Amino acid sequence: MSTLNWQHITGPRILVDTQRAKRNIQRMQAHADSTSVSLRPHFKTHQSVDIGRWFREAGTQAIAVSSVTMAQQFEKAGWRDIMIAIPLNPRELSAINRLAADTRLTLCIEHEDALNTLSRLSNPVDVMLEVDAGYGRTGLDCAQQERIQALALSTLNLPQVKNIGLLLHAGNSYQARGDDEIAQIHQQSLSQVRQLADFISLPDGHQLFISVGDTPTCSRMKSFPGADEIRPGNYVFYDLMQQHIGACEWDDIALTLACPIIARYPERNEVVVHGGAVHFSKDYIQRDGAPCYGQVMKMTDQGWAGEPVEGAFVHGLSQEHGKVRMPAGMAEQMQLGDLLVIAPAHSCLTMAAMREFVAFG
């Protein structure tokens, strides 16, 4: 238990509610256990060795990251089963090879040209073939069954490659609103991956491992038919976007930004906080046709209540300033130096921007 001393918060700071974050970690672990899939949490959300320990306490052994730099960071912190969940970059061959020497390293590829890079490794790796089921960012189109079958065999033929699998990130779930739409994307994506997996035939003794995952489907869906593993990341903190999608409740949001008020304009129902694009990031959700970069939460003595202050949100950001719209009468009651506690639109980018946080609770 560490307590939160508001007097120590002088400028914009990330607050992490340890109890909510640990509850989120445990809940997802229990969910994975109950649906008989492995959980490989994506650590790009927090990028913190300290928060990594909370996952380890909940039983996590295997993690995903989205860069070689992050893999090095967590390898140094003692993690030994790491997936670099971004297509293999040939320029990072030697760093990857060093990582593969003392960790169970999983790489992702999505093109035949990557085989040449894999063939130059001197340490063993597992390899996931990234597939695309409608998101349209990276991955081989699931419909290219014969191409993927051939690539699977060529990959397994490399002496460096121990196991292979299919990797899906259904990032299109971020466009969904509510369980019905999340379920639709979930079912469509998994059904494509299952059809592909049924088509692929591997040599005796090899099994095709299936890893899927994005926070909306992993949070809301009751089963993951065909999958061996899920890889959500954002759920440790959640954020305004996840609440907007319907992937979490307000009370699940475990990360906020505490920002001091530096200007106030009761006449335009607005205050300005020290807290800008370099703190929040410029990710936003749409609210009433305007961007919303963060939602003001109800403060408590020790953090925040699990509910928003209706009508109080960040509607404009410059580098260090945040413009906060307020319901009528609220800005008048504010003083310069008062803190607002604001749930950001996208906690992963907020954490990446600030890299430091105050944990409490």
Place this chain on the structure above:
Amino acid sequence: MSTLNWQHITGPRILVDTQRAKRNIQRMQAHADSTSVSLRPHFKTHQSVDIGRWFREAGTQAIAVSSVTMAQQFEKAGWRDIMIAIPLNPRELSAINRLAADTRLTLCIEHEDALNTLSRLSNPVDVMLEVDAGYGRTGLDCAQQERIQALALSTLNLPQVKNIGLLLHAGNSYQARGDDEIAQIHQQSLSQVRQLADFISLPDGHQLFISVGDTPTCSRMKSFPGADEIRPGNYVFYDLMQQHIGACEWDDIALTLACPIIARYPERNEVVVHGGAVHFSKDYIQRDGAPCYGQVMKMTDQGWAGEPVEGAFVHGLSQEHGKVRMPAGMAEQMQLGDLLVIAPAHSCLTMAAMREFVAFG
């Protein structure tokens, strides 16, 4: 002269072209000198002690920053005339007081409530009253002449306050496109500030100092009637947004991101680079109704030519991935691991996101 070794660029890295950046620094200094205003460059753009030295070599003594943290950073690096160009945050009183002990420190206020904070300082400061001439972020409305006159006198009455002035940031110039629109905002803003300054009467022996500045007007306007000082920042690097506004030429852009290609899709005229929201930031300009986060530039042996690759730009970003649209036929010629050199939409946020850079030239 330091040379750029492309082989050393393995992941997304900021490249700073020293020659272009120093040319930008010198040109703005010469412009200020020729128009008889002081130049106080805003260091929030680069936040780098090393790049700060390039300004010192060009004669810079006085700087602006946008946080107390940045002020501390540059104070430690030997800068002794620092303006914290964001409204005074009462919570940072003790840090500000320490800074004021050994630097000529200028603070900004824009409300009577800030006087109480100023009165608790034990070291002398200069104070700027921030005014608003249409941008609508922070600052007292220029039309509130009597209120501002009264605040000026109350501020000067404080024993801690040595000099006062008016501070304007006409951030609405970022909405302008081309010299005519920049000139319109410039003239409207300066005229409001001059009217206000003419109205304000200070006790004998005091002069009202006028500081204005934003990169578009400072880059393009030939004179700053009524102003004593200009405070542009972005001009050291410029970026896609400034080029879009018409504040610089392509060849003035001194900062790019080198990003390796990690996936390619000739069939959709697209490649994906390692280079995402945590590198570019999510600031963008509009291009053909879609967001454009960065423009691919023509590479040379030592950096990039001062012209874009037409039709090649970043149109989508997730945390670590950037989706790059390409003209027909180009994606086919690309290899995994090839580097693209991309001018970001907003160099200040790119620098704040990555904090490290490779300088060459």
